[in-house]
Amino acid sequence: MSVDIAIRKTLRGDARQFELDVRFASEHRRIVLFGPSGAGKSLTLRAIAGLLSPDAGHVRVDGRTLFDSAAGVDRPARERGVAYVFQDYALFPHLTVAQNIGFGLVRGWFNPSRREHDDRVRHWLDVFDLAGVANSYPSRISGGQRQRVAVARALVAEPRLVLLDEPFAALDPALRGRMRSELLALQQRLDLLMLVITHDPADVEALEGHTIALRDGRVCP
């Protein structure tokens, strides 16, 4: 199994509570979690990444156990080898494109240098045609470029699994089609293990992966 997930989590709000109980396993390299907003897709993604602690269950990626309540395993997000592309990309506004991409390559208390770029950063700048905006800030580049920066930042450390939260929702429709095929081509070329969440049936169709439908916190049979 490339991915084996069982997550139980009860979230209590002021008036209501939400029961998340998601179980699925897949051999596929492209997994699509599909469902309306409020189905628990983002919560599932956050639990896989280690940003949310489930009450019970397990998270296994490529045979590695990242979380297992029965065995008392809960690896922190920084050790999971799981990359996360946020819906609105969450690019650091105080850092340049190159610094954003190289962010995870240095682990100390200082951000990567503004001037000198790591070889791996230069590689991704070239792959995504971002060399021209390497020293620009995220607020100064286009939506498509922002998405590429977010994907490059996720891939630069060679993660075992890439999580993408509605990767095309922030793009205008014309760009959406192009970025879909770009991401699909990248996944195939690098044989990435990828888990995408979306509410858009067009994404499901374009990505041609193992689709898992989610509704009200559960996997639809």
Add this chain to the structure above:
Amino acid sequence: MTDVGAIWVPLALSLKVALWATVINLVLGVVVAFGLSRWRSPAREMVDSVLTLPLVLPPTVLGYYLLVLLGRHGMLGRWLDGMGIHLVFTWQGAVIAATLVAFPLVQKAARAAFEAVDPQFEDAARVLGLREAAVFFRVSLPLAARGITAGALLAFARALGEFGATLMIAGNLPGRTQTLSVAIYAAVQAGDDRTAGIMVAVTSVTCVLALLLAGWLAPNPLRRTRS
């Protein structure tokens, strides 16, 4: 003729005291504010209220508390006395008074700045492999830096103008503890209106400059937008 030294000496002392107070408050205020912004506890707002007290209590009351605490017979004072440290009637005592009075300005500004940082940036940093300390220094602190700097400038202006608590704990010793605002009071009492007038102008200009700088730094809606 007004003696230049009569203005320069208290001005230099005021600047020294205000700078020290601001540096101490930057460290203290940022640490406390970050702690409060992340602390999930019902006691949080109560602690915040207590820490805001210096903003509303009369400075003379604060000065009195400091005397009780740090005076020769005070709880902390007796202990410090044993180590040969005397804070009452020294410029270091004035620094403590100015620090206490200006603390809420840094703490409040820093807390608001930390709470305005989108938690998603911190999550992104965690997923990218950073430890919590690195997340703080590389993401939270730089994103909150403007708000913190604005608070520090306000605190500097407040510390520069400190009068009541300073007079209580440091007194009015010309050349040693007589800060600008205390010197103004002394000059007016002595009928030296000309010296007092110049010192008032110098204080006003310095404070206005600090406030202008703070206003220019503080509200920056661009920083809050996600990119």
